[in-house]
Amino acid sequence: MAIDLQRLRAETPGCRHVVHFNNAGASLPPQPVLDTVIGHLQLEAMIGGYEAAAKAEEQQANVYTSIARLINCAADEVALIENATRAWDMAFYSLRFQTGDRILTSIAEYASNYIAFLQVAQRQGVEIVAVPNDEHGQISLSALRQMIDGRVKLIAITHVPTNGGLIQPAAAVGEVARSHGIPYLLDACQSVGQLQIDVEAIGCDFLSATGRKYLRGPRGTGFLYVRRALLDKLEPPFLDLHAANWVAPDRYEMLPDAKRFENWEKSIAGLLGLGAAVDYALALGPAAIERDLREKAATLRQRLGDVPGVTVRDIGQEKGGIVTFTKEGIAAEQIKSALGDARINVSVSGRSSTYLDMTARHLSEVVRSSVHYFNSEDEIDKLCEVVAAVR
Numbered sequence: 001m002a003i004d005l006q007r008l009r010a011e012t013p014g015c016r017h018v019v020h021f022n023n024a025g026a027s028l029p030p031q032p033v034l035d036t037v038i039g040h041l042q043l044e045a046m047i048g049g050y051e052a053a054a055k056a057e058e059q060q061a062n063v064y065t066s067i068a069r070l071i072n073c074a075a076d077e078v079a080l081i082e083n084a085t086r087a088w089d090m091a092f093y094s095l096r097f098q099t100g101d102r103i104l105t106s107i108a109e110y111a112s113n114y115i116a117f118l119q120v121a122q123r124q125g126v127e128i129v130a131v132p133n134d135e136h137g138q139i140s141l142s143a144l145r146q147m148i149d150g151r152v153k154l155i156a157i158t159h160v161p162t163n164g165g166l167i168q169p170a171a172a173v174g175e176v177a178r179s180h181g182i183p184y185l186l187d188a189c190q191s192v193g194q195l196q197i198d199v200e201a202i203g204c205d206f207l208s209a210t211g212r213k214y215l216r217g218p219r220g221t222g223f224l225y226v227r228r229a230l231l232d233k234l235e236p237p238f239l240d241l242h243a244a245n246w247v248a249p250d251r252y253e254m255l256p257d258a259k260r261f262e263n264w265e266k267s268i269a270g271l272l273g274l275g276a277a278v279d280y281a282l283a284l285g286p287a288a289i290e291r292d293l294r295e296k297a298a299t300l301r302q303r304l305g306d307v308p309g310v311t312v313r314d315i316g317q318e319k320g321g322i323v324t325f326t327k328e329g330i331a332a333e334q335i336k337s338a339l340g341d342a343r344i345n346v347s348v349s350g351r352s353s354t355y356l357d358m359t360a361r362h363l364s365e366v367v368r369s370s371v372h373y374f375n376s377e378d379e380i381d382k383l384c385e386v387v388a389a390v391r
C-alpha cells in the first residue's frame with residue numbers, strides 16, 4: 001500500500017502548527033491516538049479510574065494482541081512498561097551474571113544501557129566488550145563471531161542508535177546469538193514504528209520499545225518482548241502484586257507470562273493510546289512506512305549534503321529515518337534554535353548519549369532531524385533553506 005501523504009497529514013493535527021523533524025524524540029500523534037487517550041481520560045473523570053479500566057478491559061487486552069502482530073510474537077510474550085529504558089532494564093536486570101562473564105555490545109550503544117552495563121560490571125566483575133565496527137560503521141559480524149566464547153553471557157545491541165541513520169544488522173547478530181545459545185537483548189526503541197520488526201526473523205530473546213517515537217503513541221508508554229522459552233527462567237528485578245501472587249505467608253508465585261515484568265499502576269489512557277498507535281501503523285503497513293520514510297530520509301540527506309558547510313554524519317550500510325549533521329563553525333544548538341524560530345522541530349544529540357560512538361568519530365554534538373512518513377518534500381526544503389541561512 002502506498003502512503004497517502006495528504007490524508008496522513010490531515011489526520012495529524014500537529015502538521016498544521018509545526019514542521020516536525022523530531023520523530024526520534026517524540027513524534028506527532030495522529031488523531032485516533034489523541035481521541036483514544038482523551039476519551040479514556042474523560043471516562044475516568046466521569047465514572048472513576050478503576051471503573052473506566054474495567055469497562056476498557058477488552059480494549060486493554062487488544063493492545064497486547066496488536067503489539068504481537070506488529071513484531072510477530074505471541075500476546076503473552078509482551079509486557080507493557082512505561083518507557084523503553086525501564087522495559088530494557090527489566091530484561092537486563094533479570095539476568096544473573098558472575099565474575100568473569102562478558103557482555104558483548106556495539107559501539108553505538110545507548111547511554112542508559114551502557115550505564116547499566118557499567119553498574120553490573122562494577123558490582124559483579126562482569127566485562128563489557130564493545131564489538132568494533134566494520135568499514136561501513138556498523139557492528140562487525142566477523143569480529144562478533146571471533147569474540148564468542150564460553151564467557152559471553154549476553155549480546156545486547158541497539159538496533160537504530162539515538163544519534164544517526166545507522167541500522168544495525170540485527171538479524172545477522174541474532175543468527176550468531178542463536179547458534180551459540182547466547183541471550184540476545186535488542187534495544188528497538190528507535191526502530192519499532194520506523195522499520196518492519198519481526199522478532200522471529202531477528203532472533204532476539206528480548207526487545208524493548210517506546211510508544212512516543214516512531215510509533216506516534218503517547219509519552220510514558222513502552223513495551224518489552226520476552227521470548228517464551230526464557231520466561232520461566234527469569235525473575236524480574238522488581239515484583240509487585242500484579243507481577244506475582246502472594247499465595248502463602250512465605251511464598252509468592254510469579255505470573256506465567258510476560259506480565260511478570262509489568263507493574264500494577266499505569267496510565268490506562270496511555271496504554272490504550274499506544275494500542276491505537278500500533279493499530280494505526282498496522283493499518284498503514286510497516287513495510288510501506290519503512291519504505292516511505294527511508295526514501296524521504298535519503299532525500300533529506302542528499303539535500304542537506306548540498307548545503308555549503310554541512311556534513312551529514314550518518315554511518316552504516318543501511319540507513320533509516322534519523323538524519324544527523326553538523327555545520328562548520330556553528331553550534332548544533334544555534335541551528336536548532338534558528339530552525340525553532342521557523343517552527344521547525346529538530347533535536348541535538350550530544351556525546352554523552354552515545355559516548356563511544358561520538359568519541360570515536362570526534363564528534364561532540366550533532367543536529368538530529370528525524371523524518372517520518374508524514375513529512376513532505378516541501379518541509380525538507382524548508383529545513384534545508386534555514387540550515388543554509390544560519391551563519
Ligand SMILES: Cc1ncc(COP(=O)(O)O)c(C=O)c1O
Nearest residue numbers: 083084085110158161162189210
Ligand atoms: C536507542 C534508544 N534507546 C532507548 C531510549 C530510551 O527510551 P525511553 O526514553 O522511552 O526510555 C532512547 C531514547 O531516546 C533511544 O534513542
